[in-house]
Amino acid sequence: MQVTDAFTNGEAERLGARIAGGAAHAVAAGAPQATRPAAAPVPASGGDVAADVDALDEVPEDIRRHRARIDELDAQIARLLNERCAHSHAIRSLKRREGLGLFDARREEQIYERVGAEAGTEGPLAFEHLRAIYATILRVMRES
Numbered sequence: 001m002q003v004t005d006a007f008t009n010g011e012a013e014r015l016g017a018r019i020a021g022g023a024a025h026a027v028a029a030g031a032p033q034a035t036r037p038a039a040a041p042v043p044a045s046g047g048d049v050a051a052d053v054d055a056l057d058e059v060p061e062d063i064r065r066h067r068a069r070i071d072e073l074d075a076q077i078a079r080l081l082n083e084r085c086a087h088s089h090a091i092r093s094l095k096r097r098e099g100l101g102l103f104d105a106r107r108e109e110q111i112y113e114r115v116g117a118e119a120g121t122e123g124p125l126a127f128e129h130l131r132a133i134y135a136t137i138l139r140v141m142r143e144s
């Protein structure tokens, strides 16, 4: 069975509807910047839980299915980051050939704006968190 089949249509639709519903709300409000969800830090412990999931005799089925999907997404993210890095390194060589510096603040701002716009329409990741992730990605691209 494919991992993507692990969610029934109903479940997948409900997850999708939550995401799409958030987007519709943001668009209706007409101010995506202001209506992005505020970043709400969650304690590493997850709050008032007594023990972590793996201490249970058996990890609940619904958690296992989410984890399976996360594993699949992480593999895709890692592949995409490698592909992105290859392009970034190619640009670096071309810039070097042209005698240009590597860091381009304006281009990086454009990237933040573009991924921020994506966050505004999709969620549930808060804009500032997505930006923090991208700040790390761009730094690693420059330093790798």
Ligand SMILES: O=C(O)C(=O)C[C@]1(C(=O)O)C=C[C@@H](O)C=C1
Residues within 6 Å of the ligand: 088, 091, 092, 102, 103, 104, 105, 107, 108, 111, 138, 141, 142
């Ligand atoms: O687009 C460029 O000019 C790049 O060098 C690529 C890249 C990136 O990885 O996206 C890397 C460094 C720059 O500061 C801006 C962007």
